[in-house]
Amino acid sequence: QVQLVESGGGLVQPGGSLRLSCVASGADFSQYGIRWYRQPPGKARELLDPVAQITASGDETKYSDRVKGRFTISRDNAKNTVYLQMDSLKLEDTAAYYCNAAPWWILSGPGDYWGQGAQVTVST
Numbered sequence: 760q761v762q763l764v765e766s767g768g769g770l771v772q773p774g775g776s777l778r779l780s781c782v783a784s785g786a787d788f789s790q791y792g793i794r795w796y797r798q799p800p801g802k803a804r805e806l807l808d809p810v811a812q813i814t815a816s817g818d819e820t821k822y823s824d825r826v827k828g829r830f831t832i833s834r835d836n837a838k839n840t841v842y843l844q845m846d847s848l849k850l851e852d853t854a855a856y857y858c859n860a861a862p863w864w865i866l867s868g869p870g871d872y873w874g875q876g877a878q879v880t881v882s883t
Contacts, residue, residue: 761786761872763858768877771848779843779877781858788839791815792861794869795832795843797854798876804857806869811843815863826852848881855879 767779781793794812798804811832813820820832831844841858856877861870 761788761791761860763860763872763874765856765858765874765877768856768879770880770882772883773848773850773881775848775881776844776846777848777879778845779856779858779879781841781843781874783839783841783860789815789836790863791870791872792863792865793832793834793841794859794861795841796857796859796869797852797879798857799851799854809859809869810856813841845879848879850881852879853881 761783762785764782765779767777769777771777792815794809796804796806796809808823810826811822811830813832813834817834822830829847834841856879858874859869860872
């Protein structure tokens with residue numbers, strides 16, 4: 760079992776930055792790939808297009824075309840933490856952001872473990 764806790768959400772103006780953190784506990788964090796998914800207001804969680812993902816070792820990352828060049832995912836396995844640095848935020852980035860963990864051998868799709876979500880609101 761992996762427990763995930765997100766933090767770092769908030770309200771920011773367009774063009775601003777936020778950094779989300781996802782802290783894991785309960786299992787060997789270094790054995791899990793991490794994805795970030797988001798759920799815009801009034802819409803379903805976007806499970807087919809993760810915002811960003813990073814392998815268990817941290818040597819590979821992938822980004823949705825919607826955030827490529829603006830968001831950066833990283834991890835510190837010594838701290839059991841994954842970060843999502845979000846720069847040049849746009850109004851359409853407003854969503855609840857969820858951290859998700861999957862065993863290292865699952866290369867795509869969400870794993871079984873979810874955090875509670877962190878709200879990001881981009882507004883003037």
